[in-house]
Amino acid sequence: xxxxxxxxxxxxxxxxxxxxxxxxxxxxxxxxxxxxxxxxxxxxxxxxxxxxxxxxxxxxxxxxxxxxxxxxxxxxxxxxxxxxxxxxxxxxxxxxxxxxxxxxxxxxxxxxxx
Amino acid sequence: xxxxxxxxxxxxxxxxxxxxxxxxxxxxxxxxxxxxxxxxxxxxxxxxxxxxxxxxxxxxxxxxxxxxxxxxxxxxxxxxxxxxxxxxxxxxxxxxxxxxxxxxxxxxxxxxxxxxx
Numbered sequence: 001x002x003x004x005x006x007x008x009x010x011x012x013x014x015x016x017x018x019x020x021x022x023x024x025x026x027x028x029x030x031x032x033x034x035x036x037x038x039x040x041x042x043x044x045x046x047x048x049x050x051x052x053x054x055x056x057x058x059x060x061x062x063x064x065x066x067x068x069x070x071x072x073x074x075x076x077x078x079x080x081x082x083x084x085x086x087x088x089x090x091x092x093x094x095x096x097x098x099x100x101x102x103x104x105x106x107x108x109x110x111x112x113x114x
Numbered sequence: 115x116x117x118x119x120x121x122x123x124x125x126x127x128x129x130x131x132x133x134x135x136x137x138x139x140x141x142x143x144x145x146x147x148x149x150x151x152x153x154x155x156x157x158x159x160x161x162x163x164x165x166x167x168x169x170x171x172x173x174x175x176x177x178x179x180x181x182x183x184x185x186x187x188x189x190x191x192x193x194x195x196x197x198x199x200x201x202x203x204x205x206x207x208x209x210x211x212x213x214x215x216x217x218x219x220x221x222x223x224x225x226x227x228x229x230x231x
Contacts, residue, residue, distance in 0.1 A: 004157070040123065040223065040224070041223050041224070042118070042204055042206075042220075042221030042222050042223045042224055043158075043204070043219070043221045044221075045218060045219075048218075058218075090157055090158070092157075092158075101208075102148075102160045102163065103158075103160075103219060105157030105158045105159070106157050107155065107156055107157045108156075108157055
């Protein structure tokens with residue numbers, strides 16, 4: 001079964017600090033994604049990647065960077081965390097680019113910025 | 115712009131009752147359609163998906179959804195709910211991103227289902 005693991009499970013950060021969220025997948029998938037979920041809202045795409053050492057901007061990339069050092073690992077970086085970035089962050093992977101592909105999600109990281 | 119609307123933020127039903135969760139989309143062509151479920155403290159899991167063909171598609175755990183092109187809808191149904199079905203349900207529409215960069219899902223806001231024992 002597909003496996004996507006995120007760390008940490010939760011984190012409290014201070015405004016202006018740097019935060020790194022990590023994601024590791026054992027699915028041998030080429031495509032990985034970072035989504036943000038706000039209470040009462042659907043998920044929104046922040047960054048994605050379809051090959052190691054390359055990342056692409058999603059719908060809401062401002063304030064976020066991404067890093068894909070290998071096929072298995074995909075990180076989301078908040079250089080200067082802000083209150084508005086308090087949310088739950090989900091990583092996902094998929095096998096292929098086709099529109100019909102299923103995404104496999106991690107359990108999420110709950111980030112609180114104070 | 116592509117959008118997905120789930121008009122009911124919260125739904126409460128009694129165990130054993132039937133269920134319908136509504137989803138409407140706005141897209142110029144018939145997209146790929148998905149329902150995902152998020153159980154407490156877990157990531158999203160696929161319930162079912164629709165590409166083409168029979169407008170009624172079966173999913174896991176007795177769920178099914180019906181596609182209506184005329185109504186631009188993809189409603190989720192279950193004949194008899196169980197307390198363990200309590201979760202948040204997301205409808206999603208998929209399009210192909212540029213440069214062969216993968217499938218981008220646009221999610222609705224979700225419907226929180228509570229099943230009373």
